[in-house]
Amino acid sequence: MKKIIVPIDFSEHSEYALRTATKLAKKYNAEILALHMLEMSDLMLTASDGLQYEKASFFIKLSEQKFEQFLKKDYLKDVHITPIIKHFKVFSEVDDVAKKHHADLIIMGSHGASGMKEFFVGSNTERVVRNAEIPVLVVKNKGIDINFETVVFACDFSEDCIKPYINASKIFEKMNTKVYFVYVNLPNEHFQSSIEIENKVVNFFTKADGNLDKMKDVHYVSDYTVEDGVLNFSLKIGADMIAVPTHGKKGLAHFFQGSIGEDIANHANLPVMTFKI
Known part of the structure; x- marks a missing residue:
């Protein structure tokens, strides 16, 4: 196990996944690819209007700063971690990143879902599981034994x-x-x-x-x-x-x-x- 992808949305559940990935990375001397996907519209990213372009640039920079701060964790010390930012929230992109970097595993944090919300909306984790060609590990708390x-x-x-x-x-x-x-x-x-x-x-x-x-x-x-x-x-x-x-x-x-x-x-x-x- 050489490379582990962890999609990050700044939630506590993505931190559970990051903690789990850190334990595995230390055990197997693996690299963590921390992946954040911005929810930016195609219109905002391609707009020729000056104001729209400035807005897009502002949100991209703001997200990059937030991502950088999120990765400043004590438990990440001595871990090889590579941040990756994608400008669209398309869950098939997680698999694209996995293929490009020859990743071995994706780790997702999930709160689960039930009832009609699950049936019609689903969850980010389900979408990644559905698209990923490599194994996906789904965790729901931060204290799991790896x-x-x-x-x-x-x-x-x-x-x-x-x-x-x-x-x-x-x-x-x-x-x-x-x-x-x-x-x-x-x-x-x-x-x-x-x-x-x-x-x-x-x-x-x-x-x-x-x-x-x-x-x-x-x-x-x-x-x-x-x-x-x-x-x-x-x-x-x-x-x-x-x-x-x-x-x-x-x-x-x-x-x-x-x-x-x-x-x-x-x-x-x-x-x-x-x-x-």
Whole structure:
């Protein structure tokens, strides 16, 4: 882990993310890319009118000063930190920055969301999760333990999940993490028998690892939703983090079908790391 991106909006939640990134950066000797995105309109930035241009320049300079002050934290001493300012608040730009700088991880602070506000508005964190090609770690408090000794990896063991599983395995092996795999069986049209589930898991590990060594770490749970099953299992075993593959659905596909990965990231109290399918 060499480069970590932390989007900064000056909120307490972005500071939670920055604190977490600092701990990881010190542990792995990594660089933090602190990213701030201005909410500047295209009209203001491209206006030929003198007054509009002066306003844009003023707000840019003011934001740069505020960003500089925000990064003057005692806990950032001895950490390699690079500030980056983008002039548009476009969440796909976070992924663009990640690709340009070959970043390994994005860390987002989130307060979560629920009800109609979540359904129609969503959250900045959801938008980043939806667009990011690299793993995203979502944190909701400043005091998390970054050792991550016990992690729950939740998936349906479809072949789509092989790539996220391999990417997650590389990260967790370096962290010396114990990973529990969980499959949630639902009492509806998605219900599967024990034999059907086990055949799917055997196929998954055979194609992903070429062996069945991790079959002993797979747990099958029954619940009314995948989200509830994952959260309840994580609580039961005392997990430090939840890892989930996510499709990053956009547009109408996301509106009607949603994303289990995003829902878990939004509602879990534990840190959640998402991996793009």
